[in-house]
Amino acid sequence: MKRYLIGFCSALLIVLTACDNWIDPKINVNPNTPETAAYTVVLPTVQAGMAYVMGGDFGRYTSVLNQQNTGVDRQHLGIYNYQFTESDINNAWNTMYTGPLNDLAIMIERAKNDGAPHYQGVFQVLMAYGVITTTDLWGDVPYSEALQGAKATEPKYDSQESIYIAINALLDDAIKNLTAATSNLKPGSDDLMYGGKVTSWVKAANSLKARMAIHLAERSAAASSAALVAAAAGIASNAEDFQFTFGSLETEANPWYQFITQRDGDLTFGVKLSEIITTLKDPRGPIFAVADSTGAVNGTSRMNEFYAGIASPVPFLTFTEMKFIEAEANNRLGNSAAAHTAYLAAVTASLQRSGVSAASITAYLAQPAVDPGADKLTLENIMTQKYIAMYTQAESWTDWRRSGFPKLAPVTGSNIPRRFPYAQAERLYNSKMPTGTTIFDRVWFDVP
Numbered sequence: 001m002k003r004y005l006i007g008f009c010s011a012l013l014i015v016l017t018a019c020d021n022w023i024d025p026k027i028n029v030n031p032n033t034p035e036t037a038a039y040t041v042v043l044p045t046v047q048a049g050m051a052y053v054m055g056g057d058f059g060r061y062t063s064v065l066n067q068q069n070t071g072v073d074r075q076h077l078g079i080y081n082y083q084f085t086e087s088d089i090n091n092a093w094n095t096m097y098t099g100p101l102n103d104l105a106i107m108i109e110r111a112k113n114d115g116a117p118h119y120q121g122v123f124q125v126l127m128a129y130g131v132i133t134t135t136d137l138w139g140d141v142p143y144s145e146a147l148q149g150a151k152a153t154e155p156k157y158d159s160q161e162s163i164y165i166a167i168n169a170l171l172d173d174a175i176k177n178l179t180a181a182t183s184n185l186k187p188g189s190d191d192l193m194y195g196g197k198v199t200s201w202v203k204a205a206n207s208l209k210a211r212m213a214i215h216l217a218e219r220s221a222a223a224s225s226a227a228l229v230a231a232a233a234g235i236a237s238n239a240e241d242f243q244f245t246f247g248s249l250e251t252e253a254n255p256w257y258q259f260i261t262q263r264d265g266d267l268t269f270g271v272k273l274s275e276i277i278t279t280l281k282d283p284r285g286p287i288f289a290v291a292d293s294t295g296a297v298n299g300t301s302r303m304n305e306f307y308a309g310i311a312s313p314v315p316f317l318t319f320t321e322m323k324f325i326e327a328e329a330n331n332r333l334g335n336s337a338a339a340h341t342a343y344l345a346a347v348t349a350s351l352q353r354s355g356v357s358a359a360s361i362t363a364y365l366a367q368p369a370v371d372p373g374a375d376k377l378t379l380e381n382i383m384t385q386k387y388i389a390m391y392t393q394a395e396s397w398t399d400w401r402r403s404g405f406p407k408l409a410p411v412t413g414s415n416i417p418r419r420f421p422y423a424q425a426e427r428l429y430n431s432k433m434p435t436g437t438t439i440f441d442r443v444w445f446d447v448p
Helices: 002-017 039-065 074-080 086-113 117-138 160-178 198-215 223-232 255-262 271-279 319-333 336-353 358-365 379-389 395-403 424-429
Strands: 069-071 242-245 267-269 313-317
Touching: 039 069, 039 074, 039 086, 039 117, 039 242, 039 255, 039 313, 039 395, 069 074, 074 086, 086 117, 086 424, 117 160, 117 198, 160 198, 198 223, 198 242, 198 313, 198 319, 198 395, 223 319, 271 379, 319 336, 319 379, 336 358, 336 379, 379 395
Parallel strands: none
Antiparallel strands: 069 267, 242 313
16 A cells, blocks of 8 residues: 555656646636736826826815815815815825835836836836825825835835935936837837837926926025026927826816816815916916806806816926926026026917917017016016916925915915825824824925
8 A cells, every 4th residue: 555655646746747848837827817917007007097196186185275276165165274184185195105106116126127128217207206296295205115015014204305315316217217228118109198209208307307406496506507407308398298188088087077077166266366367367267267258267267178178188297387497497596588588488388288379479478567578577477477377286386385476375374284284094004104293384395
């Protein structure tokens, strides 16, 4: 009996060790549940996910705090009155960290291992954009220990200053990867932002560097010069805008469109923005918001289809913004002629992007209140026009916090919020979350 058992085991051992020769190793792989998703699946998913947050909670909440929109009902009425709580922001925080940022961290490493620097560079630019936007809204946030799964379930909060340094380095590496001579795998039609055109991604990377640099204009004497260098290598026309365009089906709809459709009445056009637009006779008014029977746009108007159409794009970085950065930087450096030229180009680019006619652009710029001339152009002129042009974008709240323009009065109390509250999930599950902060505290770049 023992001999037969030994013989059976020996035969079984021979069969098992020979399996590679006669059994297809893929036989137990379920094609419907792949272990890794294809690059062509992950890239558009990440782009859409990030655009949905930018045009969703981030865009809405900042536009209300910045008085570009007015909250008139439910949650947004509370936020408009500065009753902005951890539960309001919980969904956006969780979506950003467990969605796009988590996927990007995985794909950056995967592209590196696969010898695909062009994909790696694209993922790095998206990661940089997501992280910088997040730290600009909250201040100190998890980064160096974040996005590691079970390795770091309670990641530390990095200072905003250290994140800026790290993201600048990440963008430098992204540019190097995007300009690599060869790449085993390359983005193409799966890239719903630039169609795989790596030169455009390089410009997007430099544009983000320009944005980050101008944020520090009050902190560093070198920041304005750095912003000019980066902007010069950035987006160079409206056609090159870094944005995500949604589809024409209800399941592919722009987030502003979905919000207006599902919760019409929660928001109206901002009283402050409508006041500025009315005073300047700005032709973008009826493009941004639905005009009344007299053709006027006011604080009771609702958002129009330019930003809230079913297939409207959500802008990330634009040529308009680059020219405004150039104008601001030159103004701060005392280069009045260069500042004026860039300012007019910025306003013109915004008007053109909005579909305003050439004749209306000429008439608008002829107003002294719009174009006071090179010698009289002020930072307030620049930032007020940028406030109009950057409607719906979270960056506009950042501009107001760091510059103080346009001049806004608190809706209630004596202060306007200057940062988002930390998410409820962080308080419950991350013991390293900073305590004692309020929505009225300043973030690092926001110098008093």
